[in-house]
Amino acid sequence: MKAVCIIGSPNEYGNTAFVVDQIIDGMIETDIKVERLALGKMEINYCQGCKICDTTRRCVQRDDMDALIKTIEDADILLVASPSYWGNVSGQLKVFFDRCLPLFDPRSGQTRFPQGKAGIAVAVSASADATESANVIKAIERFFGYLGITPIQRITIEGVYAKEDFVGKEERLDEAFRIGLNLVKQLDFRN
Numbered sequence: 001m002k003a004v005c006i007i008g009s010p011n012e013y014g015n016t017a018f019v020v021d022q023i024i025d026g027m028i029e030t031d032i033k034v035e036r037l038a039l040g041k042m043e044i045n046y047c048q049g050c051k052i053c054d055t056t057r058r059c060v061q062r063d064d065m066d067a068l069i070k071t072i073e074d075a076d077i078l079l080v081a082s083p084s085y086w087g088n089v090s091g092q093l094k095v096f097f098d099r100c101l102p103l104f105d106p107r108s109g110q111t112r113f114p115q116g117k118a119g120i121a122v123a124v125s126a127s128a129d130a131t132e133s134a135n136v137i138k139a140i141e142r143f144f145g146y147l148g149i150t151p152i153q154r155i156t157i158e159g160v161y162a163k164e165d166f167v168g169k170e171e172r173l174d175e176a177f178r179i180g181l182n183l184v185k186q187l188d189f190r191n
């Protein structure tokens, strides 16, 4: 079983990545093969809105999105994580979503993405207000919905502006670890 974990933050080792890494630590205790990808390290240009991919099913731009689309097509589990930036997903993640348009037919509303995948959504916010990260989760799960990915787990950690804010949130981090650890069991129950 293969999990692709997409860190939507520009910070490869920032707060969002820290939460994702707890989940990954749990996953690698099982026999899940994990690929950790940080959008901030990748060259992914803006969608130009040309809609040529409607017919060609391929973007006209050549950048890291070519390999990334293949990688997510091969995954069984797709984890998508983002910090709350202005109460929404990061710019990097939004550009990634836009560039996934070749995987969806906007006219028919049909996905062109291989089916049967499970999705995990992760959000981190500085605000203690749960609506901040809830909006992020909503955006990620909406993306899952367009592609026919079944959301199976989600986690939000609020009140984290800087790394030291994780102090006192060990229970939430343990919850993240357990999401990764129990994933195989959870997916077995689903089948």
Ligand SMILES: Cc1cc2nc3c(=O)[nH]c(=O)nc-3n(C[C@H](O)[C@H](O)[C@H](O)COP(=O)(O)O)c2cc1C
Pocket: 009, 010, 011, 013, 014, 015, 016, 017, 083, 084, 085, 086, 087, 088, 124, 125, 126, 127, 128, 132, 160, 161, 162
């Ligand atoms: C451009 C920007 C916008 C932000 N907007 C919000 C926001 O609207 N709500 C919030 O709770 N935190 C906001 N934050 C704080 C981040 O969500 C928080 O610091 C998070 O832990 C950063 O995660 P990262 O290290 O993965 O980037 C913002 C941070 C930045 C850099």
